[in-house]
Amino acid sequence: MSIADFLVIINDILLRTVSMMYFPHSFLNFTPVCSTTLVLAVAATLISVWFTVAFTFDRFLAICYPNVKAKYCTERTATVIMGIVSVFSCLVSVPWYFTMVAEYNIDNIPRGCIFEQVFLNLTSWAAFELLTISLTMFVPFFLFLVLNTLTASHVLMSGRVRRGFRGRNTGENDPEMTNRRKSVVLLFCISGSYILLWSTQVIHVLSVRVFATPYVKGSDFESVGFMLQALSTCTNTAIYVLTQSKFREQIKSAASPSHPIFLIVKFVKNWNT
Template identity: 40%
Template sequence: MGLGFFVKLQILRALYDAQMTYYPVLAAVGVPVNVVTIAILSRGKCGLSKCVTRYLVAMAASDLLVIIFDLILRQIPIIFREQFGFVRSLRLCNSHAVLLYAVTDCSVWFTVTFTFDRFIAICTPKLRAKYCTEKTAIIVIGTVTTVSCLKNISWYFLYTTRYWLTNSPWFCLVVTMVSRSLGWAVFEFLHYILTPFIPFLLILLFNALTVRSILVANRARRRLQCRSNAESPPDPEMTNRRKSMILLFVISGNFMVLWVVFMVCSILRRLDYLGVPVYLPTFVSEIGFMLQLLSCCTNTFIYAVTQRKFRDEVKNGVKYPIEKMIALIR
């Protein structure tokens, strides 16, 4: 064993120690912030369109479910396996897997559909009136949810009912011969291609097209201003575009940064099982898990930073019970 192996082992041990604090804290923060986000956005007082509000509420709800099914019911029992040893006696793992992968798919694809909706709103004014509506948002969200559930039913038959309680994507027991088979490898490889590799490409594509459209529109506006030789009043259309662009880029950028390690690790690991030898230190995949779960807790803070009315609603929500308590005491 060389020095490199010793260093990697020490990093892995340090990560395991950090996870014993990181995961419980993340759960303690993630559940209430997503509940608060759902409650505030559902009131419809944040100055956002009903269409955008529907997508953001769906994203917060799916993030909340990921925290429950992945962080609380999978990662925390794995890290504290001595305290949660009783989980091995439960016969629910394959059902748990179906729900976990379904809500994870929803979380990822809701981000894609939101990105596409903003692309339509910013880049195609003629189509915007027809597509960027509350009704369309509900249909899209319902379709993504249904397809995600149907797609992941296969895990019920591929996994066993018993928990493995090991730091691995396979948190359910699987027969070794099956896990090493070509059919299994291809299925899991396609699973990670669909989520999150293809969403990555789509988000990059839509954002690139959005940036291009905005640059073209800005150039045209500057040319018109130069010809008029007069200072034009603020353009509400450009102001709305700018706000939509900031929200879109921050949300999609946050998603890509926090998911990229998990995505690379998942695909390289599947390539290894398909016969393409790829070595990746275990601690890298652990970092991928940690960052991926962090992405379920960050959108609330993004809204608070980028949306003034959302901040105001949070402040009002905090002040209201305090004012009531003071009034009762008096």
């Protein structure tokens, strides 16, 4: 999930927003390039969102159905699911490439990307756009609420049952319930931050698409929604750093001088000298 969030920052923030604002005459402003960047940004957003959904569902199975944990909550299953989500997200994002046309031409080179207005009158495009919005916002919202509610209720119920069996006055800690509570806290931090930070964007889309509120491009409400949506891509990594010791160990090992990336950089520097 952290890698997927990092891809959103690269494609949606750096390559699209920052480059268009501060480097309007760079090669990133060529129409084919900025159209490709749009596709990558949409795909990265979908991947980031559905990786979070997959994590939530994995924790739901592991906590509520421990009998199937050993069979389904494995590294192999996670790899397959991540591959399917990545391929599907890329395929769904491809049509956005063909919606962009050149804003102007310099020396017969198309530059800039604007939305082709003819798509606004197509029923098929309206259905596709609704599908994309649903996959990015509405369906994940619903799944987060349902899965988190079921997981939390299961932990509370099982905690009462275990306390009843162990006795209220034993004074002993229950390691199993401690691990479950930690998992629930992590689960609510990740999915809860997504819900809070995406709420403004969801309200904006609903007001424009459902309640027919006049759309004002670049309005403050839209800008705040985009800012919070972009901020949501940074929260997962921060939560992992604060809560997961194994994740911190992996970051430290990746930053060590013996990591293959640093060895390759050192080899290139020695080769040039």
